[in-house]
Amino acid sequence: FLLLQPAVSVGNVGQLAIDLVISTLDMTKVGYFYTDCLVPMVGNNPYATAEENSMELSINAEVYSLPSKKLVVLQIRSPFIKNKYRPFCETLLSWVKSSKCARVVLLSSSHAYQRDDEQLLGTPLRYLLTPDLEKAVGGRMKELNWKEMEKVAAYPGISNTDKVLHIPGGGITKLLFTESCSEGIQMAVLLKFCSEGDNIPDAFVLVNYLNEWLQLIKSEVSTSNNSTDPSSQWKIPSSWRLLFGNGLPPALF
Amino acid sequence: MATFFGEVVVAPSRAGLDEEEEAREETPEDREIRREIEKKRYRREIDVLWSRAEEPLVCSRFIVAIGRNAAAFLSSFILDSVCWEVVGVVKLWNEWCRTSSTTNVLPTDSFCLFYRLIADPTVLLCQCSCYVAEDQQFQWLEKVFGSMQKKGLQVTILSTCPVADYKTQESTLTLVSPFLKALKTKEFQEQVCCPLLEQPNIVRDLPAA
Numbered sequence: 128f129l130l131l132q133p134a135v136s137v138g139n140v141g142q143l144a145i146d147l148v149i150s151t152l153d154m155t156k157v158g159y160f161y162t163d164c165l166v167p168m169v170g171n172n173p174y175a176t177a178e179e180n181s182m183e184l185s186i187n188a189e190v191y192s193l194p195s196k197k198l199v200v201l202q203i204r205s206p207f208i209k210n211k212y213r214p215f216c217e218t219l220l221s222w223v224k225s226s227k228c229a230r231v232v233l234l235s236s237s238h239a240y241q242r243d244d245e246q247l248l249g250t251p252l253r254y255l256l257t258p259d260l261e262k263a264v265g266g267r268m269k270e271l272n273w274k275e276m277e278k279v280a281a282y283p284g285i286s287n288t289d290k291v292l293h294i295p296g297g298g299i300t301k302l303l304f305t306e307s308c309s310e311g312i313q314m315a316v317l318l319k320f321c322s323e324g325d326n327i328p329d330a331f332v333l334v335n336y337l338n339e340w341l342q343l344i345k346s347e348v349s350t351s352n353n354s355t356d357p358s359s360q361w362k363i364p365s366s367w368r369l370l371f372g373n374g375l376p377p378a379l380f
Numbered sequence: 381m382a383t384f385f386g387e388v389v390v391a392p393s394r395a396g397l398d399e400e401e402e403a404r405e406e407t408p409e410d411r412e413i414r415r416e417i418e419k420k421r422y423r424r425e426i427d428v429l430w431s432r433a434e435e436p437l438v439c440s441r442f443i444v445a446i447g448r449n450a451a452a453f454l455s456s457f458i459l460d461s462v463c464w465e466v467v468g469v470v471k472l473w474n475e476w477c478r479t480s481s482t483t484n485v486l487p488t489d490s491f492c493l494f495y496r497l498i499a500d501p502t503v504l505l506c507q508c509s510c511y512v513a514e515d516q517q518f519q520w521l522e523k524v525f526g527s528m529q530k531k532g533l534q535v536t537i538l539s540t541c542p543v544a545d546y547k548t549q550e551s552t553l554t555l556v557s558p559f560l561k562a563l564k565t566k567e568f569q570e571q572v573c574c575p576l577l578e579q580p581n582i583v584r585d586l587p588a589a
Contacts, residue, residue, distance in 0.1 A: 163518030167589035169563060170582035182576060184565055186588070205584070208514045366579040369547040376551035 128192075129341075130228045132201035134235040134303070137296035138321045141234035143330030144337065145202050149191050150174050150364040151344060154200060160188035162218070164211035168204060173366030181365075196343065199228070207299070216303050220310060230260060230313035232341070233303060234333055238296035239320040243279070250274055251320040252336045255292075255304055260313035264340075271339055276318065294318070325371070334361060426516055428523045430468040430494075437467065439528045440502040442535045446587050449540040451509040459495060464505065468494035470520065474513040502531060508586070517589040534568070539587040547581050 131148065133141030148154075153174075165187045175181035187205040192198065207215065223231055239251070253276040254268060268275070278290035294301045300316055307314040317337055321329040338344060344360050430437065445454045458464075470492035472479055477490035485491040490510035497503040512520050543557045560574035563583060577583070 166514050166584060167517055167586070168582050168584040169588040171563065171577060171579055173579055175579060181579070182564075184563060210515075368579070369549070373546075373548050373552055374550045376553040378553065 128197040128199050128228060130199050130201065130223060130231045131337075132231070132233055133203055134233055134298040134300040135203055135206055136236045136298040136300060136318075137238050138236055138323050138326035138329055140236040140319055140321055140326050140329045140333055142203060143326055144234045144334040145200060146173070146364050146367070147330060147334045147361045148337075148343065149200055149202060151360070151362040152193050152196075152198075154191035154193050154198075156183075156185075156189055157192045157199075158190045159186055160190070160201070162188055162215065164207055164215035164218075165203065166205040166208060170366075174364045176365065198343070212299050212302055216299055216306055219303070220306055220312060223312060224310070230263075230315070231307065232337070233300060233314060233316045234337065235294070235297050235300040235316055235318040236321050236329065236333070237294050237300075237318055239322045241293075241295045242320055246277065246320070252332070253277075253318050253320075255316040255318075257304065257308045257312060257314045259311050260315055263313065264315070267340065276316070327367070327370075331361065424472075424474060424513070424516055426512075426519045426523055427471040428468060428527060429471060430527065431466065436527050436529045437496070437504065438502050438531055439504050439533055440531045442504045442506070442528070442533060443538065444506040444508065444535065445538040446508045447540050448509045450538040451507040453538065454505065454507055458505070459507075463498055464495040465498055466493055467496045467504070470494075470508070470510075470524070472510065472512065472516060472520075474511065474516060476511040476513065479510045504528075512586045514585070517586050520586065521589050537587050539583070541583070545581075548578075 131145065133139075133145045135142065168187050170185055172181050172183040173185055175183075185204075188201065188203050191200045191202065193200075237253075252274070254273050255276050256265060256268070276292070276294070279293045280288050281291045282288045292301060292305070297318065300318065304314060304316050306312075317333065317340075319329055319333045319336070443454075445451045469482075470479060472492070479489075479491050485493065492506070492508040492510050492512075495505040495507070497505070506524070540558075543552050543555060546552055546555070548555070561577040561581070562572045562574050563577050564572055582588075
């Protein structure tokens with residue numbers, strides 16, 4: 128099966144995109160991670176569509192599945208506790224191996240303000256593949272005309288130094304990716320350059336990017352202007368209400 | 381993030397802190413620093429001290445009050461020295477508060493005490509008015525629940541949140557407060573005395589743990 132998960136990263140774009148996937152595909156919760164690496168939180172069902180299904184408790188790290196597409200999704204809902212990045216990554220990767228997961232796709236984001244001059248032009252979307260996955264799907268990425276995440280100089284300003292992978296604001300992305308490379312895990316990272324703010328549009332862009340490759344939903348051709356606009360096919364979960372505060376007090380006016 | 385003066389500042393991000401430092405190779409200084417941090421981390425251990433250290437406490441009902449308001453509620457309406465006895469205390473330290481192992485506390489102190497109903501010793505109550513830091517919450521959970529022998533255990537958690545944090549369509553100014561909301565697990569079959577907490581509201585920290 129394919130494991131799809133977010134990194135807790137700038138703008139929470141990965142997590143928002145995962146919310147869209149779970150909500151649109153109406154995935155079933157099959158389990159959760161009992162972990163001390165994430166800040167605890169609990170609430171009622173964030174994907175509730177009616178009174179009847181709104182009462183299921185939901186916590187910070189839950190696993191959903193869609194057997195028809197051999198898809199398993201992990202959603203992470205709270206920040207990492209200090210010093211717990213590595214333990215979480217290790218536990219996650221050992222679960223990936225023991226559960227015979229075929230490949231992992233990580234949705235993430237990186238600070239837009241850290242882009243260099245070249246990165247400011249063109250698409251803000253990037254991908255990364257571990258060597259094991261490169262062999263399998265590297266060709267497909269070329270067909271899709273996707274851009275690989277550039278490596279940067281280890282010491283900016285000084286030329287001819289080693290180039291390293293740098294994902295500022297990416298949370299566990301770099302750690303998980305480098306660990307997967309060395310453990311022979313097939314992992315792809317899909318990320319978008321963005322800033323904090325209203326990241327809902329960023330989430331849509333990222334999830335459409337994912338869809339170009341995995342084809343999780345069909346992008347219908349719109350008859351009016353003959354272009355494909357898959358954004359309308361994604362279902363926004365009910366928990367996205369009131370992301371920016373409550374209603375205004377009438378006394379204000 | 382660029383400010384309007386043209387400088388670049390690192391804005392606080394919902395992604396949390398970047399732990400890129402961990403990827404570097406360790407120098408001897410790094411190792412020394414890490415040792416010092418480990419020592420400091422040891423101070424963040426939680427100790428749960430029970431008055432009867434030999435047997436684990438058998439518990440069928442556990443009521444936990446987290447935060448000063450909830451703790452005060454229990455002090456005012458439930459607890460008294462006739463029906464309840466102190467059976468345990470949590471000793472912890474973090475940047476916000478320190479608790480001690482004394483059981484003689486003032487309402488303004490930070491403390492975390494366990495009481496048992498004398499008439500039915502399987503009913504336990506916890507008043508936790510101290511702040512339990514993020515990295516200690518899991519530990520608190522494991523140590524407290526780990527030392528109990530659960531017998532059809534029912535847990536009730538009392539906590540408070542500021543009304544300003546409540547997310548609703550109307551403004552919170554027009555809401556009649558205080559008001560009660562609840563979250564319950566599937567296994568809780570009894571009637572809940574108040575409406576359930578609607579999305580997108582959530583609970584975090586120790587009550588969530």
